Amino acid sequence: MMFVVERRMPNVSRADLAMLQEALRFACDRLTSRGEPVRCLGSTFVPGQARLLTLFEAGSAEAVRTVNENVHAPFVCLEAAIQVDPAPEAYAV
């Protein structure tokens, strides 16, 4: 299952974002090594709104919550997400 976690991060630098990403991966690896697989698929930062959206793949929302509670960066919401793949044939000529 996939999940999106949203953070508000005003006044954040590129270095901070890289550090946070590293922390998320570290926290995912620790939980995974204990038998609760969680993977951080990457983050997108929207500077205008100071929003950081991070995508996870995990067996449960609880595992994603645990990871995010351990990285010392408050989050505003955690929601189940659906990946939408493009359907190339729809635009095929």
Place this chain on the structure above:
Amino acid sequence: MAEAPARFRPNNLPAELTSFVGRRKQLSEVKRLLTTTRLLTLTGSGGAGKTRLALRAASEMARSFPDGVWLVSLASIDDPQLVLQAVFSALGLQDMSSGWSMSTLSGYLATKRLLLVLDNCEHLLDSCALLAVSLLKSCPELRVLATSRQALGVTGETRLRVPPLSLPEEDERLTPERIATYEAVALLSDRAVAVLPSFKVDQANSAAVLRLCRRLDGMPLALELAAVRLEGLSLEQIVNGLEAELPVLAKGSRGVEARQQTLEATMGWSYGLLNEQERLLWARLSVFSGGFDEAAAVAVCLGSELPAGHFAVNLGSLVEKSIIQRESDQQPARYTMLETVRQYGRQRLRDLGEEVEIRRRHRDWALELAMQMSAFDQRQAAMFNLVHLERNNIWSALDFSLRQPGEAAKGAEICRHLWIYWVTRGPCGDARRVVTSLLETTAKDSLPHAQLLWVAASLALAQNDYAAGQTLSEECVALAGHLNDPELVAWALICLAGARLSAGELTAVVELAESAMDLAEVNELQPIVLGALTALCVVKLSTGDLDGAIKLGEEVLDLSQGLGELWFRGNMFNYLSQASLQRGDLNGAEALLRESAACHLALYDREGLSHVVESLAWTATRRAAPERAATLLGSAERLRESVGSALPAFFREQHERALSAAADGLGEAAFQRAVERGHAMAVEEAVAYAVDSRSSTKSAAPAQTAPHGRLTRRELEIARLIAEGLTSQQIAAKLFISERTVTTHVANMLNKLGLNSRIQLASWVAGARQPAGPRDT
């Protein structure tokens, strides 16, 4: 840099209440390892003495860490998200950052040579591991000493198991004197003497002493719990009682799990020896996080089974039996419970089926405490300190409100009362996270939801997140209006005014502040009047209407003084000083800044203090005192760093001007030295230097002074009190300003009036020779 003696190193290590027994070998090993590894974890079962060993090693190593050794006690923290705040708090920092707190902390520690002791990590292992890894990676001179039942499990970690205290082999034949040299026996004897001064290991009792120490596996906490019982029980009775709790004990080397069982059995035995009321009190006190005083214990634990008449006796009995500890340096007396003992009590509370009810009472006690923050009166400074002291209890109460179905409304109420503390001392990020979570659990059309919207808006503004602040304020205005709550509407309007001010929309600010003022006046809400007048004053300042700003500012000061609050007053003194500066009145500006500093210092508002110190640097520049200016600029920078805040944008131009003037005046090398000196100052030192009127008036250029014979309203007030015969100390207490500020005002008055003494000043007041006219500052 030469190293100062260890006693001068900054630290927050607690004083040892009992003697440190044994552990010579482990102590030297910890100290040796700390010179070669950057992350050392002391592992071992609960009650093995990890904390005591870590604290002793940290204290003896203090000399090696110029930036100090700092204990972060994690025992009373249940939420992994609060670990970072525990570090901020231990280091004496306030997290007001609008960015990522971890980045703020790494930035602060980046150049520090410092030892961080993370104590009791086992229940927050992942959070602590991440903290340690992140900090060690970005702070090359930092070392971490952790204590935990389990290792953190990160690369680069060195682990040292803390064994039980030493005991002789089972078949060794030893004299009593020799037996007494083993660590477990030495500890038992040391603690026994405290309750039974005649206690001594001799031929008659040595076998029983050894049997008891072996039965307790040489576990320090178990030995301490047993030793205090020697006042009423014999060694044999204690051993027999323990054997009944833990009948199966294997011989020889025993593992961590078995030692944990021994400890639990010892606590079970201690619990069984208490009377029913003492047992209940132990269980109920376990809901406190980070300690409590007697009044709090009464509020939470009292009941028909625990009547008031015996409460103090029961509390004292738990101290005597080492279940709780009384801290020596606190007034009123404060009590703490070791984490292992607290966890045991919590389990008993669950067994009794009382956990939810007692946690609810604990939350209600926290709410009562929080409610006093809304008073905006002379208790404000004391309340700020009390909320700081009880912060772990408050977080625990909020956690209960968040997790227990149906309890969010009271959590919202706690937040409503604490907003002023959070926007002053932080942690804004964590408070906002809790408020946001509570928002999700309250009905969208309810009063608690409206309250939370307002608090969230206030916190967003404190973090300079103006867009969110505006949206949340607007939502709150609409909902609180719908719910017909004029106080909440008015506060939200003030927030909205703050958000619009940041966008420079001054007309909107005036409209919003006046609307808030109308509501406040009709409903007699004086703190809101203060907020509205402050917003209007800032608009006047921004438009250059200095007379208008001063008039409004004086209204704020009068009202604030009547109430006894300091928060609005501290900010207003600062705003008025800007008006004085714009008029070129350096003496007036500095006097106002000193008043502002006294208010901010009383509330320990570091961000406010940083503004004051920065402004005093500007006045020093204008007095052609570059060394003082550079020192103050360094101090202001340090204060900003310690709260994670940046220089406000509207300060930048004057800041740059002061920097270059100071650098030009001193030359680059001397300028850097002065900045570094200021940067190295602790908060109190920086403020004392900043408000020192003798150093501020040392200048090469004459200052523009106020016309002679014209006193400010505050000066007149002080002059009248002097005429009534009050001392500076009494005046300071009455007006809630520092004694130094009173002295400064008196000196200024004597100077302005051409007088030489306080007696002459009193005669002058009696003769009513003060000419009429507006204030000159």
